[in-house]
Amino acid sequence: MAEVRIRSYEDGDDEGVKEVFTLGMHGLLRASCLHVLKQPHIQMLLVCVFCTLLASSRSLLLPILAVTLLLAAGRQGVYRIIVTLIESSMSGDLKDIRQTYLEQPNSCFWVAESQGRVVGTVACRPALKNKGYVELKRMSVRHSHRGQGIAKALCRAVEDFAREQGLPAVVLYTSVVQIDAQKLYERMGYKKVREFASDELCSWITKVIVIEYRLDLQQPGN
Structure with missing residues (x-):
């Protein structure tokens, strides 16, 4: 295994960071589609369409075609949600990583580098909804480099940074x-705080729930 180095973001990393982020987001497509298909209201819709068309047409071809088209439309809908989230991030905090993360207090951005290539990322900035905490963001590792402890090392970088800043906790949302991300965070000591629906993910249709985790930090001397 090639040596992997965790270091602070540099301006030359911009393209690599955005590539890792984009690939990671697209990698959620299959799991997201399977999640949506498991929802009872989606299954009921597909069954109702199939049975209604079967009864009215007395042919298998039309209901099978209709369900196939619905599945394709659903996949495209999930894909568009992911693309929208990518575009929002690219025009938001990832537009100028240095300004967003390296020139602001209690903020930082790290990359995992292997053979001169960015293979993982993580960042943190002050939490908007949890004053005094720092929020872990932009955790992503290239698929080719997963299972090598890189994500764990990136998590540790955020934890160590928060301790150095004297902050009481790290929060994150997944x-x-x-x-896999949930399992990682729980192994790292994060505790589930709450679950809630997100309008960004069209949760009223997809039923994709957001989970908030928190890692309480024991400061030296406490």
Whole structure:
């Protein structure tokens, strides 16, 4: 395994960071589609369409075609949600990473570098909804480099940074779709705080729930 180095973001990393982020987001497509298909109201819709068309047309071809088209439309809908989230991030905090994360208090951005290539990212900034805490953001590792402890090392970088700043806790948000991420955070000591629906993910249709985690930090001397 090639040596991996965790270091602070540099301006030359911009393209690599955005590539890792984009690939990571697109990697959620299959899991997101499967999650949506498991929802009872989606299954009921597909069954009703199939049975209604079967009864009215007395042919298997039309209901099978209709359900296939609905599945394709659903996949495209999930894809568009992901693309919208990518575009929002690119025009938001990832538009100028240095200004957003390196020139603001209690903020930082790290990359995992292997053979001169960015293979992982993580960042933190002051939490908007939890004053005094720092929020872990932009955790992503290239698929080719997963299972090597990189995500754990990136998590540790945020934890160490928060301790150095004397902050009491790190919070983060992930979704029910991201099973591997949930397992990672829980192994790192994060505790589930709450679950809630997000308008950004069209949760009233997809039922993709956001999970808030928190890691309480024991400061030296306490």
